[in-house]
Amino acid sequence: MNQRSGSWFDPQLVRVVDSLHRAGTLWTGCDTPEERERVMELEPGPVRTLAADQLDKVCEAFADVVDAKSSYTYTHSVGVTAVADGIAAQLGLPPATRQLIHRAALLHDLGKLRVPNSILDKPGKLDEDEWEIMREHPFLSQQILERIPSFAAIAHIAGRHHERLDGSGYPHHLNGSALSLEDRVVALADIYSALAEERPYRKALPTEQILDILRRDMPHKLDVDCFFALENFVEKTSSASPEIHSEAAAVATDQASE
Secondary structure, three states, rough: OHHEOOOEEEEHHHHHHHHHHHHOOOOOOOOOOOHHHHHOOOOOOOOOOOOOHHHHHHHHHHHHHHHHOOOOOOOOHHHHHHHHHHHHHHHHHOOHHHHHHHHHHHHHHOHHHOOHHHHHHHOOOOHHHHHHHHHHHHHHHHHHHOOHHHHHHHHHHHHOOOOOOOOOOOOOEEEEHOOOOHHHHHHHHHHHHHOOEEEEEEOOOOOOHHHHHHOOOOOOOOOOOHHHHHHHHHHHOOOOOOOOOHHHHHHHHHHHHO
């Protein structure tokens, strides 16, 4: 914080915070969950209602912040959203549901802001302690989003994007009976996009190899109808390219707003 005084933060505020921190009183009054909740509920100023397109831009801005954390994820949230929009459109879901999926896909990885880059960018296999930290991020996404009452449905989807139909996912090991169609769409879009992106431990995979991998996880881990919708979407957009994100983003966004 002190290093960014005068560039990111007001120097006077930095001095005050630093003084309180040194005195051990910075978090006085925020020691219990109840006290922290009361602080979070304090309104910082006038409140106004955002139009749908304005809210989408806010979601996009937060997605950009998350993706910028690592050079390996700089298009991930946008990519997941493009694929999720495409799946939802192929399934013929109603506009309100598609809008919910669109926003949840943009915000699904908010919890990764707490994951150290030493883990996100690690070129080798994660050890158990590192995996424990990584497995927390969906729940953290849910906790962050639940602070906004109108984002309750988005929070639940974001918190379940690593769950699987057979209960083998994380963080809560939910099974198919607990996972909505929206959960299943975002979960599948997240896997597809991750496999289509370069990672520190592997290159991006080609489309057909990704689809073959996903087929092996049906129907015990992944939803069959969602997978067939993904196949149709990929075929319509870029069946010959593993990088569908940039090509499909405009198409998927148009489909989501129909």
